[in-house]
Amino acid sequence: MVSYDVVIVGSGIAGASLAYFLSKDGFKTLVLDVKPFERLGDKPCGDAIGKHHFDELGLEAPAGELLEGYVRGIDVYSPSEKVKYRVMGDGYEVHRVKYTKYLLSEAINKGVEFWGESQGVEPLVKDGYVVGVSVWVKGRGRLEVGSKILVDASGMARAIVRRLDFKWPVREDIDPKDMNIAYREVRKLKKEVEEPEILRIYVSKKVAPGGYWWFFPYSKEGDVVNVGLGVQGGMNYPNPRDLLHEHVISREVFNGSEVVEAGGAAVPTRRPLKTLVWNGIAVTGDAAYAVNPVHGGGKGSAMLASWCISKSVRHALEVGDTSAKSLWEANICFNKRYGAKQAALDIFRLFLQRLSDEDLEYGMSKKIIKEEDLNTVSLKGDLELSVVEKAMRLLAGLSRPSLLFKLRRVAHYMNDVKQLYMNYPEEPEGLAKWYWEVEKLYSRFKEEV
Ligand SMILES: Cc1cc2nc3c(=O)[nH]c(=O)nc-3n(C[C@H](O)[C@H](O)[C@H](O)COP(=O)(O)OP(=O)(O)OC[C@H]3O[C@@H](n4cnc5c(N)ncnc54)[C@H](O)[C@@H]3O)c2cc1C
Known part of the structure; x- marks a missing residue:
């Protein structure tokens, strides 16, 4: 059986950033994703990330083609849209595909291996430890891959942890009411947006029950916006796509606009998973519910969770002990920096x-x-x-x-x-x-x- 120090299942921003952080140490690392390399990071998102996330992790701010635009602040509108709060703060509209591929490419250049079109099917468990993963690889069929530490970075699929028994604390399933179901479109408008570096959030129970709708311009283009709407899950609320079309896309500003991209997905909006690690396994990003419960932003916190996990993985591999106890510092690191606020x-x-x-x-x-x-x-x-x-x-x-x-x-x-x-x-x-x-x-x- 082929074996690695670390196997990361999923290469969204959480998995790709973990590979990036780990690549500096020369561990034998494999990243796999059901998507081919070209489509990594391609999932519906508002694409907004606060600048402070990059600063805190010592990451270079995205620039050039990795960027859709700059953000200077956010306007939050009341249900009547008559009252507006302006909250200033710098950030970016990040090109989700190019940025994810950039992080993973940097890791690959340092020796990390990547298998595209490869699905992590289930964890291999021995004597209370996760010791590998069974993988379905396009063109090769089913393989078993050994790991000292397996990481579930598969987003809301939680492809690995949900195949573990309930006695594993990393299994903790989510209540649908603690999710938001969100849908967004990227649209090219007929006219440039005023103040394209200001994002807009609209709270209204009528339009977006248990969530909000947003209008995020991509300031580099000026006439392209990311517009979307999220509703609380588990409440039988109407479909967010229907609500967006009925209440938002029907507005004058969208007359004659063209859809560049469209799609929806679920976002966890709760406290973090009770532990990010257990024997031979770690969980990061959406799979670990590492998302801001109020605004649903999860990219910065996914990178932070991966950074904390990378430190624990480094320690565990150096001392040759991959128990929950040896990996535990990841929890302290994440909760002090983010989980407590979350x-x-x-x-x-x-x-x-x-x-x-x-x-x-x-x-x-x-x-x-x-x-x-x-x-x-x-x-x-x-x-x-x-x-x-x-x-x-x-x-x-x-x-x-x-x-x-x-x-x-x-x-x-x-x-x-x-x-x-x-x-x-x-x-x-x-x-x-x-x-x-x-x-x-x-x-x-x-x-x-
Ligand atoms: C509509 C919408 C708008 C959002 N807006 C914002 C925003 O503006 N700002 C922000 O910060 N966050 C936003 N979020 C949240 C943000 O998108 C997520 O928190 C973030 O993308 C999570 O990254 P991740 O890597 O954990 O998961 P994902 O991006 O879901 O990546 C998981 C990866 O795992 C792969 N995978 C899944 N199952 C398997 C398997 N079995 N084997 C192998 N690979 C597998 C998938 O192909 C995927 O590449 C939004 C979410 C939605 C739905």
């Missing part, structure tokens, strides 16, 4: 999904949470209690006090869950007890708010 934003997401359009309109028009606070919530997952208290004093006597009381409770819960994730167990033995605390907090929150 869990806090998950609480905020659950709250937002319960608000009516009237509540949202009221909250935004009265500036209960201001632009700068929204920025802090989104960057750090902190809804400062002082912000809510101030709003409560200012708005005393106005209607909807219950909304403010709820917001205060939400701020408390966000803070509590964040603390819980900052105190992630130091070793795998502590996982079950810690996760029991997390689930207790979530059920209390759901009952209360």
Whole structure:
């Protein structure tokens, strides 16, 4: 049986960035994907990534043909579209295919192997460890490939972990209500967009129940936009494509526009997987639910999860121990940098999904949470209690006090869950007890708010 130090199943941004990070160490690494090389990274996406993700990981900012445009900020519109919050922050519209292929090509140049049109079918398990994967390779049939560490980077397919028994903590399946079903089109308009470096997000329960719709210009072209809509899963809401066409594409700005690309996919919008690693296995990207639960952006956090995993894989291979304990640091690394904020934003997401359009309109028009606070919530997952208290004093006597009381409770819960994730167990033995605390907090929150 052919064997590798690391086998990565899936070469979207999570798998390709992991191969990139690992390639510097000279481990014998194989990446496989059901797609041929030319189509890697080709999946429906809004393509927006904050600049801070590249800065934090020491990655060169995408430039030239890897880029569709620059971003300077985001306008968030209320349900009536009369109130607008402008949140400034630099970022990019990234060419999803070229950027993914760039990361993997860099890894291949350093000796990483790639098999296209190859499907990871199921993990091979021996004595409580994942020791390889069975692969179906176009033109060669079924093969068994050995691995010291197997990585599931197959996105929402979760092709490897969902074939493991439920007693493996990396199996943790997702509740459909913790997903967003999103559809987007890239369209060439008849006219250039005003302020093409400003992305636009529209919250409206009527148009996008449990999600939002977006209008993201590609500033390099000026007249090309990425327009899409997401709805909460598991709620029997209408198809996001129908909603987008009925409420958005019917607008004047799209008259005479041409569809360049179209497609949809599911996005996990919850707290991260309870552990990214177990004996002989790691999970990254969408497969590990490493996505911002409020805006559904998952590319930056996928790269971060892969970076944390690369450090643990390096350690485990160097000491010759691929147990959960030896790989554990990946969890601490990810939760300190992102998972804690992500869990806090998950609480905020659950709250937002319960608000009516009237509540949202009221909250935004009265500036209960201001632009700068929204920025802090989104960057750090902190809804400062002082912000809510101030709003409560200012708005005393106005209607909807219950909304403010709820917001205060939400701020408390966000803070509590964040603390819980900052105190992630130091070793795998502590996982079950810690996760029991997390689930207790979530059920209390759901009952209360
Ligand atoms: C409509 C939409 C808009 C979005 N907008 C944004 C945005 O603007 N910004 C942002 O940051 N995020 C956005 N996201 C989320 C983002 O696209 C994902 O978080 C990100 O692409 C996840 O990357 P990944 O590598 O984990 O998974 P994927 O990109 O899904 O990659 C998984 C790879 O695994 C391969 N694969 C699957 N099964 C197997 C198998 N059995 N064997 C071998 N290979 C396999 C697939 O072919 C694929 O190449 C959006 C998502 C959607 C659906």
